[in-house]
Amino acid sequence: MSTQPIPQDIEILAVRLANDEAKRAAVARSVKGRREIVQRLRTEAAAQGLPVKEYIEALTKDPKGVTPPHDTAPTSAFWSYGIEHPDAPTNRWNQNFLDNRYIAEAWAALQNDRQEGSARTLETTEGGRRLNAMHLWEPEVLTALGGADKGFTEDWTRECWATISETYATEAKGPVAIFAQYADTRSILYKRELPTLQTNTDVGLDNIHFAYEAPQTWPKETRTEVGTDSARAQLQFNDPTLAHYVDPETYPNQDPTARKAVLDSEFASVTAERNERAAGKKAEQSAAKTAEAGLTEPAEPAKETKETEQTEKAEKAEQTAQTAQTAQTANEAKPINEAKPTNEAKPQPTVEAKEQGNPKPSAAVPLWQLGFTPKPVAVEAGSSGPAAASTAPPAPDLQKQSTGPGL
Numbered sequence: 001m002s003t004q005p006i007p008q009d010i011e012i013l014a015v016r017l018a019n020d021e022a023k024r025a026a027v028a029r030s031v032k033g034r035r036e037i038v039q040r041l042r043t044e045a046a047a048q049g050l051p052v053k054e055y056i057e058a059l060t061k062d063p064k065g066v067t068p069p070h071d072t073a074p075t076s077a078f079w080s081y082g083i084e085h086p087d088a089p090t091n092r093w094n095q096n097f098l099d100n101r102y103i104a105e106a107w108a109a110l111q112n113d114r115q116e117g118s119a120r121t122l123e124t125t126e127g128g129r130r131l132n133a134m135h136l137w138e139p140e141v142l143t144a145l146g147g148a149d150k151g152f153t154e155d156w157t158r159e160c161w162a163t164i165s166e167t168y169a170t171e172a173k174g175p176v177a178i179f180a181q182y183a184d185t186r187s188i189l190y191k192r193e194l195p196t197l198q199t200n201t202d203v204g205l206d207n208i209h210f211a212y213e214a215p216q217t218w219p220k221e222t223r224t225e226v227g228t229d230s231a232r233a234q235l236q237f238n239d240p241t242l243a244h245y246v247d248p249e250t251y252p253n254q255d256p257t258a259r260k261a262v263l264d265s266e267f268a269s270v271t272a273e274r275n276e277r278a279a280g281k282k283a284e285q286s287a288a289k290t291a292e293a294g295l296t297e298p299a300e301p302a303k304e305t306k307e308t309e310q311t312e313k314a315e316k317a318e319q320t321a322q323t324a325q326t327a328q329t330a331n332e333a334k335p336i337n338e339a340k341p342t343n344e345a346k347p348q349p350t351v352e353a354k355e356q357g358n359p360k361p362s363a364a365v366p367l368w369q370l371g372f373t374p375k376p377v378a379v380e381a382g383s384s385g386p387a388a389a390s391t392a393p394p395a396p397d398l399q400k401q402s403t404g405p406g407l
Contacts, residue, residue: 003213005369006103013106015087018098022089028135034144037134041145053151056134060164065127067171072117075363076172077104077211078165078197079121079179080189083370100179107177107211111363119177119363122168131164162188169196172203177365178210182232185239194233198271199278205271208233209365216369221252231263234270244270 027033038052045055059065068074079100088098101123108119122128135141136157145152165188176197183190197203214227226235226246235244244266251259 003367003369005371005373007368008373009110010103010106011085011372013109014098014102015085017105018088018102021102025135025138029138029140034135034138034141037141038144041134052145056131056136056160057163059127059130060160061167062127063167063171065130066122066125066164066168068120068173069117073174073362074118074120075111075175075177075365076168077108077119077121077177077179078169078189078193079104080183080187081180085372104177104179104211107179107366108363115361115363118361122165125168127164128168131160136160158188162192166192166196169193169203170200172197172200174203174362175207175209175365176203177363178208178233179212180210181212181215181370182210182235182237185236185242190236195274195277198233198274205230205233211366212368212370215248218248219252222246222248225259225263226251230267234267 028037041052041055045052048055048058050058068076082097082099082101082103084095085098086096088096091097101121104121105124108121108124111119123132136152137154139154142152142154142157147153169192178189178194180187180189183194185191194208197208198205209229210232214223214232216223218227225231226248235246236242237246237248239245240247246263246266254262
């Protein structure tokens with residue numbers, strides 16, 4: 001039985017979310033809108049004692065903004081690219097294009113309607129909402145912040161989203177949902193999120209699940225052997241000049257034993273690379289924390305200092321002994337039934353503590369085709385044929401995608 005297209009309730013909500021965001025972006029591009037954003041950022045940055053640029057960069061690295069509440073264990077959703085849709089807003093190539101972001105958000109919203117706190121996306125976390133509200137993808141906003149002369153460029157915006165995406169992946173726990181058919185090598189999903197999820201000990205390779213099945217255009221053998229969640233989380237299928245490339249069309253032409261050996265070798269190579277990267281990242285973070293705390297090797301204390309410390313220790317020891325002797329004398333003077341309290345009430349665990357041990361359940365990762373259910377189209381007057389049906393949108397052209405955070 002084949003998988004179903006994206007459900008209609010998800011489609012309707014995703015389109016609404018996309019158009020609502022497009023309206024907010026239009027406001028941000030206006031003179032008034034971008035001035036308000038700049039003023040807000042300057043106020044927030046000043047409160048932190050930082051320049052605006054450093055304030056934004058610090059936000060993207062702060063795990064507090066993307067960590068789930070203590071009493072929840074949501075399924076974290078990730079996304080990349082999207083699909084054409086006639087009711088979606090237009091992108092920079094004048095296409096009606098629906099980012100997978102909104103499909104993921106619609107899925108998470110409906111999951112949370114059924115079970116609060118069971119699903120989330122980056123853009124619905126506190127940190128993600130704050131970064132999204134800055135509208136840094138809009139050229140007008142970047143110019144208002146100071147433009148390229150001050151380092152506010154589209155490349156900088158992409159790095160901000162890449163950093164917070166990696167932070168989000170670091171804080172994920174349990175199964176995660178990937179709203180994409182596979183990860184394009186140009187995407188943040190491929191460069192930052194999947195490597196982080198694989199080395200995240202609370203997630204790992206076995207907990208990475210794609211919400212869309214492998215492309216139906218792939219040959220059967222490719223879909224079966226390389227279309228697995230594990231393979232799509234590690235390999236790439238769009239750039240033969242880069243490592244870990246598999247050509248979906250020619251893959252079945254290889255000897256089955258040989259291609260299995262090649263896959264095993266690729267998987268081992270990816271794991272080694274990502275583990276090495278994770279170790280380097282951990283070392284960098286440790287060094288940064290040490291530098292921030294100003295920790296240095298303590299100097300050898302002077303002779304007078306040592307003697308003073310020894311004198312103080314001796315005095316404290318003497319005071320402790322005297323205190324113990326006084327307590328013993330007092331206890332001996334008390335009646336026996338007062339020496340120890342009886343029936344002392346034990347503290348009961350709080351509701352919060354109980355919830356920490358029993359977090360709310362995660363949402364199950366869906367599995368859909370990358371498309372929508374064809375909708376009937378009314379027959380034109382005079383037509384002698386049956387009612388025609390529109391076709392599902394074609395698979396996305398990866399050269400024409402939006403340049404939002406999921407690219």
